[in-house]
Amino acid sequence: MAIPIKAIPTLYGEEAARLRRKIDEVEERFASRPERDITKEPGYIMMRKIIEKSNRYANLFR
Incomplete structure (x- = not known):
């Protein structure tokens, strides 16, 4: 069963300009x-x- 793909919201006008300024x-x-x-x-x-410190003790167990 496929999952429907939702449309990506697009900003226009003043909202787009405000986002661009931010x-x-x-x-x-x-x-x-x-x-x-x-x-x-x-x-x-x-x-x-x-x-x-961990590298120093790691060599003991090899």
């Missing part, structure tokens, strides 16, 4: 955000320590 705002905000070095973040540092 998309442009979000893209501009994303492009203007400052670059961050993820390797300096505490979560990343903790993850690296866990991985290094």
